[in-house]
Amino acid sequence: MTIGIGLLGLGTVGAGVAEILANPEGRHPLVAELALRRVAVRNLERPRAAPVAAELLTTQAEAVVDDPAVDIVVEVLGGLEPARSLILRAIAAGKPVVTANKAVIARHGEEIAAAAAAAGVYVLLEAAVGGGIPIIEPLKQSLGANRIERVSGIINGTTNYILSRMAAEGADYGAVLADAQRLGYAEADPAADVEGADAADKIAILTGLAYGGSVPRQAIPTEGIDRLDARDVAYADKLGYVVKLLAVAQRIDSEPDGDKASGDPDALLLDVRVHPTLLPRSHPLAGVNGVFNAILVEGDPVGQVMFYGPGAGAGPTASAVVADILNIAGIRQATLPAGPGGGPVGLDPLLAAGSWRRCRLIDGALTTHRNYVRLRTSDEAGVIGRIGTCFGEAGVSIQSIVQFEAHNEAAEIVVITHEVLEERFRQALDAIAALPEVQGVAACLRTL
Ligand code: HSE
Numbered sequence: 105m106t107i108g109i110g111l112l113g114l115g116t117v118g119a120g121v122a123e124i125l126a127n128p129e130g131r132h133p134l135v136a137e138l139a140l141r142r143v144a145v146r147n148l149e150r151p152r153a154a155p156v157a158a159e160l161l162t163t164q165a166e167a168v169v170d171d172p173a174v175d176i177v178v179e180v181l182g183g184l185e186p187a188r189s190l191i192l193r194a195i196a197a198g199k200p201v202v203t204a205n206k207a208v209i210a211r212h213g214e215e216i217a218a219a220a221a222a223a224g225v226y227v228l229l230e231a232a233v234g235g236g237i238p239i240i241e242p243l244k245q246s247l248g249a250n251r252i253e254r255v256s257g258i259i260n261g262t263t264n265y266i267l268s269r270m271a272a273e274g275a276d277y278g279a280v281l282a283d284a285q286r287l288g289y290a291e292a293d294p295a296a297d298v299e300g301a302d303a304a305d306k307i308a309i310l311t312g313l314a315y316g317g318s319v320p321r322q323a324i325p326t327e328g329i330d331r332l333d334a335r336d337v338a339y340a341d342k343l344g345y346v347v348k349l350l351a352v353a354q355r356i357d358s359e360p361d362g363d364k365a366s367g368d369p370d371a372l373l374l375d376v377r378v379h380p381t382l383l384p385r386s387h388p389l390a391g392v393n394g395v396f397n398a399i400l401v402e403g404d405p406v407g408q409v410m411f412y413g414p415g416a417g418a419g420p421t422a423s424a425v426v427a428d429i430l431n432i433a434g435i436r437q438a439t440l441p442a443g444p445g446g447g448p449v450g451l452d453p454l455l456a457a458g459s460w461r462r463c464r465l466i467d468g469a470l471t472t473h474r475n476y477v478r479l480r481t482s483d484e485a486g487v488i489g490r491i492g493t494c495f496g497e498a499g500v501s502i503q504s505i506v507q508f509e510a511h512n513e514a515a516e517i518v519v520i521t522h523e524v525l526e527e528r529f530r531q532a533l534d535a536i537a538a539l540p541e542v543q544g545v546a547a548c549l550r551t552l
Contacts, residue, residue: 107433108141110174112165112190113181117204117231118143119154120422121178126155134430134437142168144181169194176432178425179203180231188212195219195227200436202428204231204421210305210321213312214460226435228428233306234259234397236420237413238427243313243401250403252314254354259306261395261415262290262297263329263349267380268393270337271346277332289395300328300349300378307351310399311376314353317463319376325468327379336478336547339508339518345382345476345551346390352377356466371462375471382476382520382551469527474503474551476520479536480543483515487541491517494539498532500524514543520551 109125111118122143128136143156144165162168169177169190177194179201181187187208194201196219203209209216209232220227230240234257243255258264262284269280281298284290296302304326312318329349337347356373383390388410392398397415402408414420481487488505495502501522508516521529537545 105137105437106139107137107436108171108173108175109138109429110141110168110171110177111143112168112177112179112187114143114145114152114154114156114161115180115182116418117180117421117425118178119152120418121180121425122154122156123418124422124426132430134433135426137437138426138429138433141173142171144168165190166193169197169199175199175436176429177201178429179205179208180425181205182207184208184211188216191216191227192219195223195225198223198225200226200228200432202228202231202425202432204229204425206232206302206305206309210308213309214318217460226432228431229309230428231421231424233309234399234411234413235261235415235417236423237397237399237411237415238424239310239399239411240313241431242409242411243310247401247403247406247409250406252355252401252403254352254402255307255310255314255399256350256352256354256389256402257303257307257310257397257399258348258389258392259310259351259397259399259415260297260300260303260349261397262294263300263303264392264397265289265395266298267329267332267337267347267349270332270334271341274334274338276334277329298328298330300326303349303351303378307353307376307378310351311353311374311463312460314401315355315372315374315461315463317372317461319374319463319465323465325377325379329380332380333547335516336476336549339478340382340476340549342508343382343504343506343518343520344385346385347380347549348383348389348392350379350381350383350389350550350552352381356471368462368464371464373466374463375466377468380549382549384552387552469525469530471526472523473526473529474521474523475529476518476547476549476551477533477545478547479517479519480546481515481517481539482541482543483511483513484541487515487539488517490539490541491519491536494535495519495521495532498528498535500528500532516546 143160177199187205191201266280304324308321340347353376398412400410503520503522505519
């Protein structure tokens with residue numbers, strides 16, 4: 105039986121979806137049962153390569169959702185509105201939704217899940233994180249029995265492309281970004297990618313699935329690669345590390361004393377963040393280069409599981425969107441005979457708002473990390489000793505300290521610390537910055 109698809113958006117991902125639906129040969133037999141019924145676009149006049157009959161196009165997105173011939177609504181518009189309202193409208197009409205919209209899910213996921221639970225419809229979002237990499241359904245289903253310790257990922261292809269080229273060529277951030285834009289790997293407005301917001305949206309979604317509860321998207325500490333200096337990439341290389349924009353969500357088991365008073369003591373304590381990070385070359389994510397994405401999930405009892413593949417682009421993202429459509433279509437076909445009029449197809453149990461647990465973010469000062477710090481100093485006797493004393497007095501243990509350049513009476517000293525409480529590290533940095541021989545703290549990066 106044919107299943108009607110309403111497509112909201114015919115940009116890169118929408119065109120990729122239309123392409124798959126128009127070419128079912130050799131794919132799962134259910135693909136041939138999917139019929140594109142209406143497609144919402146912003147501009148009817150724009151020339152399009154996508155295989156979509158002109159009469160299916162409309163600028164009335166609500167009419168696509170409301171069309172009785174549309175059984176499943178596919179939202180690939182991007183942005184917050186009207187995407188959020190259209191998703192809620194489809195849910196209210198009892199229509200399952202497939203979305204690739206990380207921004208909406210990261211900010212309104214609970215509202216959407218609650219509405220889906222009330223209406224008894226599926227909302228699937230495999231394409232929202234990692235493009236063609238299956239990570240959402242594995243976290244929800246295949247890894248569901250695990251106690252997830254940590255999810256860490258390279259989940260932005262644009263920044264990984266830029267960082268890979270900076271490392272390979274010793275090139276400056278600005279020059280590589282300009283080249284990436286010329287080649288079409290980076291958007292004309294790259295802010296969401298290079299400032300880390302795109303990765304923060306994605307780790308917010310992964311956090312919700314891995315830990316069964318959401319954290320406020322705006323509270324996730326986020327640092328991009330836009331201020332990264334090529335010399336830190338080069339020094340990291342000399343010390344045996346690669347620099348990656350890492351998004352991390354980690355369970356904190358032993359609650360630091362200072363955090364006990366804050367808010368909700370029964371909520372699961374999480375450390376969720378996005379920042380450039382030094383990874384030892386032996387780390388499983390260190391070899392992920394170019395536009396590729398990878399997500400490392402560490403759970404008990406499964407251990408480490410890594411997901412790797414193309415994190416963006418029309419084909420890979422459409423692959424994830426159509427897989428979600430097929431999941432819903434398959435369930436729908438299996439349940440139709442039992443349901444009067446083919447009504448609601450049932451609720452994805454792990455999206456039921458009632459099953460979510462309370463989570464809260466740890467105070468950043470109480471997190472523990474290893475750190476890389478580059479100091480500009482004068483080149484004179486005793487400087488390294490005085491820097492070491494500042495670290496020691498703050499209780500910060502140094503793993504390595506190296507002087508990289510010494511000319512014109514100036515030196516660059518790079519320190520890598522052992523794991524240390526953030527507030528102690530900051531205390532040491534304040535003392536170091538106040539030393540007369542230290543001209544400045546030139547860079548400070550987290551290290552795994
Ligand atoms: N702009 C994203 C990236 C792809 O560069 O990975 C869409 O999420």
